[in-house]
Amino acid sequence: MKLTVVGGGSTYTPELADGFARLRDTLPVDELVLADPAADRLELVGGLARRIFARQGHPGRIVTTSDLDAAVDGADAVLLQLRVGGQAAREQDETWPLSCGCVGQETTGAGGLAKALRTVPVVLDIAERVRRASPGAWIIDFTNPVGIVTRALLGAGHKAVGLCNVAIGLQRRFAALLGVTPAEVHLDHVGLNHLTWETAVRLHGPGGEDVLPRLLSRHGDAVAADLRLPRALLDRLGVVPSYYLRYYYAHDEVVRELRGKPSRAAEVAAMERELLGLYADPALDTKPDLLARRGGAYYSEAAVDLAAALLRDAGSPHQVVNTYNRGTLPFLPDDAVIEVPAALRAGAAPAPLPVAPVDPLHAGLIANVTAYEHLALDAALHGGRDRVFRALLAHPLIGQYDYADALTDQLIAHNREYLAWA
Template sequence: MRLTILGGGGFRVPLVYGALLTDRGEGRVTEVVLHDLDAGRLHAVARVLADQASATGDAPRVTATTDLDEALRGADFVFSAIRVGGLEGRADDERVALAEGVLGQETVGAGGIAYGLRTVPVAVDIARRVARLAPDAWVINFTNPAGLVTEAMSRHLGDRVIGICDSPVGLGRRIARVLGADPKQAWIDYVGLNHLGWVRGLRVAGRDELPRLLADPALLGSFEEGKLFGADWLRSLGAIPNEYLHYYYFNREAVHSYQQAERTRGAFLRDQQARFYAEVGNRGTSALELWDRTRAEREATYMAENRESAGAGERDADDLSGGYEKVALALMRAIARDERTTLILNVRNRHTLAALDPDAVIEVPCLVDASGAHPVAVDPLPGHAIGLVCSVKAVEREVLAAAESGSRATAVKAFALHPLVDSVNVARRLVEGYRAVHPGLDYLK
């Protein structure tokens, strides 16, 4: 089986390859094709993968190319993890937004809209090429903003594109661990949009254990989300929010913390990864050891500003292991081998959430088999949550409309309608500010 990874020179690709090395089953991935626009980054990542493969017999063969069509032909699965504009673009997204006093995070608020506006046209082109060159392939999307990009690609690929994210997986794992349950045996009642969802229940042997967690302040304060949001707020919600909802519930504090930081997250990663790619080419350097050290630093500083503003302290060691590569492997296994499983994924709504239309991409538990991912029926969200979901989905639709039409006015509308952008005038300045730093937004007229 052949897996093509778009964004194959990306820093997290070795996580995916490492997961593939653990799969010894029949029908496993035997060939990995890395595609990237940057040949130097491709070479660096290929070195890391070679080190990983050296300790494993019969590892999947790795090839690399800068030719997109060549990479797509013959693919059984296409893993999309591109970053349009690179980390320099992410740093610019943050800087322009923070200068206007609004959030610049890459998937939430102004930064997420800017990232989406320059990513959607590229993602749509990829979807069209997949439909033409590899019509039987399944696309697994991890390109951010994951829900928005998945919806853009679904307009050309239908249900053969599925978005994944490690945030719900990590959240469910933490809750199960605190409750003394095996995450593999727990049913996680989670629903929302990507980076905008809530755990409303965690059932073990048919019993919902979440009320026990919500009733115990000590348990609530013992894991990441409890530290971020505080026990009182979680009890008020009656649910455990995805960590990204901290940007909504504590927006002023988050923006202030980001403004006071020495460097934004994007700037930190830009500088860190520049060092990695420069050093990995040095003779005598173990590419894998250098990657491991760099990844540990990256994970330890994840959402550091939010934790600082909430007084949440350092991340637990168990939360530094990532997880999206395991979701991707489980998804590929389920489809390729009909190994039925349940995963939280980004898929078309169908009739899962009555407040949204069937084509809206949501993040929800899905039953996965050889025919794809099928969203599971869920209880309605409470009013405050469905209001936020509908508001953000409306913004995503304006982003898609702006990307399709090239309308600057529609882009302004997308910014202005977002709950974390508080002014039409700010929205206009954001569009002009982003157009000034991103050549990829020149299409907005």
């Protein structure tokens, strides 16, 4: 089996290598190809990945290359983990929206739109090259904003599915609080990427006992602290929102915080410099503890589980993924990309599991952000100032014409080199 990671020079990649090595019985990889145009980073990351494989006795071969076409040729699956513009572009995404009193964040609001505009054309070009070189390959997208990028891939007819680590992180956290194994915990997880709620926490499968009320009663303070939301809010909602909902539920509070501290991009850039220094040590053959602070917890386990299910019916049969709605949420169009548990079978598109009626409190926001994502993808595919303005005006974190106008000008000014139409 050949797997290719596009963006293989990412500091995340040793997490993937560790997962592939540990879980080789679930996903036996013969060849892991790390593709990245940044040759210096790629060799550091690839060297550590090889040492991780060797330490754990994995017989697979790890190849590093800057030749994308060779990297994807013959691949069974291609995992995308790109950051077009690097941490420098992310730094801008997180700062210039604050001038209008709007959240600066890389996956939502104006910053998230900027990332989508930079990313979608690049991802679609890569996907076309995958289709030519390996027509049957699955494309697994971990590149943010996952919902918009996955919708672009599916809309272009690619064999694609989106992946995020939020659900698996919550599953692991809830299992620890409940004193059970993660495999015993099934989440009724509903919404869009980075806009989700856990409406039930079930033991022993999709139809199992809902222990969410017990979880909130006994461990509500711990869950609230993880989310940085008030315990009283969780009690009133009766569900567990994703921590990304804090951008909506406490927007002005978050803006004040962001204005008073260094950006997350600056923190991550410093962390990446330190990580690459560690990766250069030829004696290092395990992922360093610092990597856990980089983000993407349990990313490798989610990726292995998904790829195994898609390729060989070996992963968990039900997993949370990003895929077409297809009537699952009746208040959304069929071609909206939602994030829900789905039934997975090798060779087949994910089939979303039935979802209980969604509380209007959540459904309204889901519908609003879905409309924004539709307009955002239109702007990413076709360009133009008016399309950018319409997407920003539609976003519930912006929504005022003067803010949308000003942010449109700033987005274009800060991203002109990435926008073919600007």
